Amino acid sequence: MSNAINLYGSTNGHSTMTGPVAEPRSYTGNPQKNSPALGATIAYMGVDGLLALLHGSQGCSTFIRLQLSRHFKEPIPLNSTALLEDTAIFGGWEHLKKGIAKAADKFQPRIIGVMSSGLTETFGDDMVSALASLRQERPDLIEKPVVLAKTPDYIGSLQEGYQRTVLALLDTLTVDPSPRESNTVALFPGAHFTPADVEELKDTVSLFGLTPLVLPDISTSLDGHFELEPAPVVQGGITLEDIRRIPGCIASFSFGPSMAVVGESLQKRHSVPHIAVPSLTGLEAVDTFYLKLCQLSGRPIPERLLRQRSRLLDTLADYHDQLGQKRIAIALESDLLISLANCLVEVGAVIQVALAATALHENVLPNFTFSSQYTVEVGDLEHLEERAPGSHLIIANSNARQAALPLKIPHLRAGLPVFDRAGMSQKVWIGYRGTQQFLYDCLNAMAG
Amino acid sequence: MFVNLTKLDLKETCPLTDKGAPKLCMKALPGEGAERSCAFDGARVVLMPVTDAAHVVHGPIACAGNSWDNRGAKSSGPQLYRRGLTTDLMEMDVVYGGEKKLIQAIIDVARKHQPKAVFVYATCVSALIGDDLETACKEAQKDVSVPVIPVNAPGFMGDKNIGNRVAGEVLFRQIIGTAEPETVHPFAINFIGEYNIAGDLWGIQPSLEAIGIKLQACISGDARFDDIRTAHRAKLNVLVCSKSLTNLVKQMEQKYGIPYIEGSFYGIHDTSATLRAIAKAFGDAGLIERTEAHILQKEAETRAVIEPLKAQLSGKRAVLFTGGVKTWSMVTTLRELGIDVLAGGTQNSTPDDFLRMKALMDPTAHIIEDTSAAGFLTLIKEKSPDLIVAGGKTKYLAHKTRTPFLDINHGRSLPYAGYAGMITFANAVARTVFSPVWEKMRVAFPPEVTVNE
Numbered sequence: 001m002s003n004a005i006n007l008y009g010s011t012n013g014h015s016t017m018t019g020p021v022a023e024p025r026s027y028t029g030n031p032q033k034n035s036p037a038l039g040a041t042i043a044y045m046g047v048d049g050l051l052a053l054l055h056g057s058q059g060c061s062t063f064i065r066l067q068l069s070r071h072f073k074e075p076i077p078l079n080s081t082a083l084l085e086d087t088a089i090f091g092g093w094e095h096l097k098k099g100i101a102k103a104a105d106k107f108q109p110r111i112i113g114v115m116s117s118g119l120t121e122t123f124g125d126d127m128v129s130a131l132a133s134l135r136q137e138r139p140d141l142i143e144k145p146v147v148l149a150k151t152p153d154y155i156g157s158l159q160e161g162y163q164r165t166v167l168a169l170l171d172t173l174t175v176d177p178s179p180r181e182s183n184t185v186a187l188f189p190g191a192h193f194t195p196a197d198v199e200e201l202k203d204t205v206s207l208f209g210l211t212p213l214v215l216p217d218i219s220t221s222l223d224g225h226f227e228l229e230p231a232p233v234v235q236g237g238i239t240l241e242d243i244r245r246i247p248g249c250i251a252s253f254s255f256g257p258s259m260a261v262v263g264e265s266l267q268k269r270h271s272v273p274h275i276a277v278p279s280l281t282g283l284e285a286v287d288t289f290y291l292k293l294c295q296l297s298g299r300p301i302p303e304r305l306l307r308q309r310s311r312l313l314d315t316l317a318d319y320h321d322q323l324g325q326k327r328i329a330i331a332l333e334s335d336l337l338i339s340l341a342n343c344l345v346e347v348g349a350v351i352q353v354a355l356a357a358t359a360l361h362e363n364v365l366p367n368f369t370f371s372s373q374y375t376v377e378v379g380d381l382e383h384l385e386e387r388a389p390g391s392h393l394i395i396a397n398s399n400a401r402q403a404a405l406p407l408k409i410p411h412l413r414a415g416l417p418v419f420d421r422a423g424m425s426q427k428v429w430i431g432y433r434g435t436q437q438f439l440y441d442c443l444n445a446m447a448g
Numbered sequence: 449m450f451v452n453l454t455k456l457d458l459k460e461t462c463p464l465t466d467k468g469a470p471k472l473c474m475k476a477l478p479g480e481g482a483e484r485s486c487a488f489d490g491a492r493v494v495l496m497p498v499t500d501a502a503h504v505v506h507g508p509i510a511c512a513g514n515s516w517d518n519r520g521a522k523s524s525g526p527q528l529y530r531r532g533l534t535t536d537l538m539e540m541d542v543v544y545g546g547e548k549k550l551i552q553a554i555i556d557v558a559r560k561h562q563p564k565a566v567f568v569y570a571t572c573v574s575a576l577i578g579d580d581l582e583t584a585c586k587e588a589q590k591d592v593s594v595p596v597i598p599v600n601a602p603g604f605m606g607d608k609n610i611g612n613r614v615a616g617e618v619l620f621r622q623i624i625g626t627a628e629p630e631t632v633h634p635f636a637i638n639f640i641g642e643y644n645i646a647g648d649l650w651g652i653q654p655s656l657e658a659i660g661i662k663l664q665a666c667i668s669g670d671a672r673f674d675d676i677r678t679a680h681r682a683k684l685n686v687l688v689c690s691k692s693l694t695n696l697v698k699q700m701e702q703k704y705g706i707p708y709i710e711g712s713f714y715g716i717h718d719t720s721a722t723l724r725a726i727a728k729a730f731g732d733a734g735l736i737e738r739t740e741a742h743i744l745q746k747e748a749e750t751r752a753v754i755e756p757l758k759a760q761l762s763g764k765r766a767v768l769f770t771g772g773v774k775t776w777s778m779v780t781t782l783r784e785l786g787i788d789v790l791a792g793g794t795q796n797s798t799p800d801d802f803l804r805m806k807a808l809m810d811p812t813a814h815i816i817e818d819t820s821a822a823g824f825l826t827l828i829k830e831k832s833p834d835l836i837v838a839g840g841k842t843k844y845l846a847h848k849t850r851t852p853f854l855d856i857n858h859g860r861s862l863p864y865a866g867y868a869g870m871i872t873f874a875n876a877v878a879r880t881v882f883s884p885v886w887e888k889m890r891v892a893f894p895p896e897v898t899v900n901e
């Protein structure tokens with residue numbers, strides 16, 4: 001069965017919680033996966049002055065730019081090493097060197113963020129030696145920060161590419177220990193956080209008297225804003241100086257199961273205690289996080305947040321009947337999928353089907369209180385189409401319109417790409433207020 | 449394994465030494481930021497609008513996952529072409545080869561979706577690991593009753609344009625001429641390179657019907673597979689997206705004796721000129737008379753509607769950045785609204801498209817040489833145009849310059865072809881140029897405080 005890897009197995013050797021999805025088939029139909037290199041691009045977009053460089057064919061970067069542009073409604077500074085037929089024979093090593101040099105000379109970025117592709121990983125280009133060789137030839141580039149993220153397609157979807165890239169950013173750019181800063185914390189938001197989610201997170205953490213350093217910080221780059229002078233590199237995002245301060249933080253928080261490895265890496269290398277936050281949507285999930293912030297800051301939960309909590313409880317009372325026993329079909333990248341599914345079960349809804357884009361690590365689900373009440377399977381949007389009939393609501397990206405429209409099931413847009421609804425970048429689904437908004441969005445979608 | 453590029457008559461028009469000429473035979477430079485997409489994308493653009501076919505991408509997720517259902521080619525019926533179907537190659541496939549998976553995928557897709565044909569696209573990775581697309585398709589064909597068609601244009605073969613040409617070869621060698629139409633209309637034509645973006649084709653068809661022309665096959669907007677098979681019985685080919693499918697019309701001329709003309713349906717002038725050329729090619733007095741009468745009526749109607757808009761837009765200056773037929777046709781179309789093109793550039797056009805654009809533009813107009821984001825920003829700053837006309841990739845960068853912008857490529861939602869399309873186009877131009885939002889962005893806030901003495 002040649003599709004075993006795709007549907008039932010894990011891509012990295014871990015067992016999964018999947019059950020059989022439907023009749024086995026050897027193709028992926030209406031994929032919900034995006035390429036890992038696309039996830040890498042999102043991560044790079046949260047770093048100020050960066051220019052991303054995809055090591056691959058020209059189409060690889062064109063597709064990513066189009067996909068992210070139509071989602072974020074923003075220009076995406078992503079160049080390519082533009083591999084051609086000769087590289088299939090000779091490899092792309094020289095192209096990578098030329099690409100980095102050209103990007104540095106022409107665009108003068110503060111940082112160059114390279115990601116590999118299925119093509120270059122298949123012929124096994126060694127990016128590290130290419131960079132070393134370039135720096136030998138061009139000593140002026142020795143000081144230019146260059147991040148190398150290995151993101152071949154087979155590692156998963158955008159979530160996995162994003163994770164590897166945040167890890168590469170952290171490991172490459174925080175080589176030296178930095179002085180401890182008493183109130184500074186590092187935050188590693190997952191790939192599913194919108195620019196407004198990240199902003200909400202920063203604001204909330206600040207309410208506890210803590211100073212957040214966010215890697216990556218798309219809240220000031222992909223938020224859709226005007227600069228005095230537009231530039232062909234990332235404008236906004238965390239600065240290189242702030243990234244270098246991260247080893248001096250008193251603690252780090254990772255958001256979403258896939259991001260835990262980033263916090264763990266920081267803990268291992270710089271002894272910064274790491275706290276994994278699996279989800280920030282749903283009452284219990286948010287309670288848990290705020291209590292941790294209390295412990296860390298020595299402050300009580302701010303009055304403003306308690307007020308928001310009280311409003312969320314009132315909403316639960318007002319709408320419990322409309323949410324209770326509603327059957328939800330949901331297909332998303334796994335971090336967001338479990339977060340939203342858990343929140344829905346918490347308020348009495350039923351998960352009819354939960355399809356993750358990629359396989360889950362076996363230790364993920366036990367972190368979620370209600371995960372025993374639904375099964376997470378791995379599947380595409382054609383599986384969603386087969387399994388959604390009878391549900392009251394579909395939660396998936398815009399591409400699921402091909403399933404939702406003929407089935408006449410309300411479709412709440414989430415994940416990526418969302419290109420046919422306005423304001424996705426400004427949507428907040430985290431915290432008490434965000435949880436309330438998420439439930440409102442579900443209710444409004446079902447109301448038609 | 450691949451189509452021999454020298455047979456695709458790339459050499460006769462290449463290379464151009466003009467500044468800003470599309471570098472068809474030149475390699476794109478790594479890191480320069482002027483990517484022109486890839487051959488796989490080019491092949492997909494031409495073939496994917498075939499609405500009742502299944503399109504299977506044999507590659508890793510980057511090729512189909514990021515890009516399926518992202519073009520605005522509309523269908524009046526089947527929606528199968530919009531599905532993203534892929535073998536989603538994984539590490540083990542790379543190690544052991546993906547042919548078996550592909551064969552089974554083709555069979556499964558055919559069983560599940562009942563297509564009229566299955567197009568199977570190679571990609572960089574499938575080509576690199578040595579999967580033999582032709583053999584796999586032949587093998588799958590044993591179990592599939594509809595044609596299984598290999599499309600061998602992996603991305604590293606070159607840019608979009610080369611992929612277009614490979615698709616042309618596929619159409620010619622494997623599809624056109626494989627079925628006979630029930631009847632042949634005396635004035636049957638094919639459109640070549642019209643993809644029905646946002647419904648463009650439907651803006652042209654009323655004119656064809658009015659003058660008595662029958663569209664035998666449209667390659668490939670709103671196409672049905674069986675119509676394309678009968679395209680060899682048309683009496684005339686009309687090459688709409690200019691040169692990227694020249695190889696196809698030339699071969700059809702040689703083999704089936706079908707003459708071809710080039711044309712465009714953007715703008716009043718080009719629409720009329722193309723209709724006239726079609727009528728003239730048939731040489732039928734009645735047809736010519738009907739065509740002239742139709743042109744006279746539609747031009748007057750269209751002009752009457754756009755006149756007030758033209759009066760307002762006259763003297764505005766635009767920067768044009770597009771590909772294909774729009775490269776030159778848009779220069780004329782904008783001028784019909786009184787708009788001058790200050791600067792023009794192109795990425796995915798042929799040298800011929802480019803030369804045609806240059807000839808139409810004012811000699812003092814600027815040719816965009818650096819097509820990267822950096823070059824684009826410098827140009828906009830230098831020229832301060834009243835309007836930018838370009839594609840979706842440029843859209844959000846253009847907005848950052850606080851300049852009115854019109855998307856004319858495949859991501860747009862409005863049809864601009866034919867007489868009706870010209871009215872839509874004129875309104876769209878006016879909506880962005882005169883939108884009240886732009887001036888808000890040029891006002892400093894908060895205002896500088898002036899201290900009264």
